[in-house]
Amino acid sequence: MGIEAALPTDSILTTQFHRVSNWARRSSVWPMPFATACCGIELMATACSRFDLARFGAEVMRFSPRQSDLMIVAGRVSIKTLPVLQRIYMQMAEPKWVISMGACASTGGVFDTYAVVQGVDQFIPVDVYVPGCPPRPEMLIEGIMAIQKIIDNENLPRDPDGKRLPLQIAVQPNFQPAPQPVDVSIGAS
Numbered sequence: 742m743g744i745e746a747a748l749p750t751d752s753i754l755t756t757q758f759h760r761v762s763n764w765a766r767r768s769s770v771w772p773m774p775f776a777t778a779c780c781g782i783e784l785m786a787t788a789c790s791r792f793d794l795a796r797f798g799a800e801v802m803r804f805s806p807r808q809s810d811l812m813i814v815a816g817r818v819s820i821k822t823l824p825v826l827q828r829i830y831m832q833m834a835e836p837k838w839v840i841s842m843g844a845c846a847s848t849g850g851v852f853d854t855y856a857v858v859q860g861v862d863q864f865i866p867v868d869v870y871v872p873g874c875p876p877r878p879e880m881l882i883e884g885i886m887a888i889q890k891i892i893d894n895e896n897l898p899r900d901p902d903g904k905r906l907p908l909q910i911a912v913q914p915n916f917q918p919a920p921q922p923v924d925v926s927i928g929a930s
């Protein structure tokens with residue numbers, strides 16, 4: 742990575758153990774994709790070459806909860822699917838984080854029905870909300886970077902009993918849609 746050339750090979754670096762462990766943790770976040778609908782396609786796009794999630798060390802999607810530390814809920818969750826989501830979350834090892842990706846995961850989106858969970862944060866602790874329908878890959882990356890900053894600073898909020906509290910960070914939209922390439926006005930002949 743070039744660091745060998747920048748430093749003489751007989752150098753000694755001193756640091757604190759928690760800094761090294763946090764650096765390693767934030768550089769190798771392994772997501773557990775819980776993709777149930779169209780937001781999952783944007784999640785896939787985020788890992789592909791154009792957006793290249795690997796730049797942030799977070800492209801290794803794991804399909805075993807025991808090997809993942811970041812759950813990304815991408816899409817609507819039905820009441821019937823909810824126990825599966827909760828079980829997977831519980832099987833993930835600490836420290837673990839959760840991103841709620843898109844309007845459906847965070848609020849139920851347009852699916853205001855008895856069959857759809859109206860926000861997964863009612864049932865699992867959500868650390869970062871990524872808005873949009875669907876969110877752009879850049880926004881998801883921003884959500885992952887927000888978690889990386891927290892890992893770097895080891896800034897996990899806890900209640901008086903030492904129980905981990907959700908971070909509840911809302912990512913702000915950062916993408917300006919490009920102008921339409923053609924006139925889409927309605928009614929003009």
Ligand code: SF4
Pocket residue numbers: 778779780781815816817842843844845846850873874875876
């Ligand atoms: S937020 Fe929009 S894009 Fe994402 S799952 Fe819901 S309907 Fe699909």
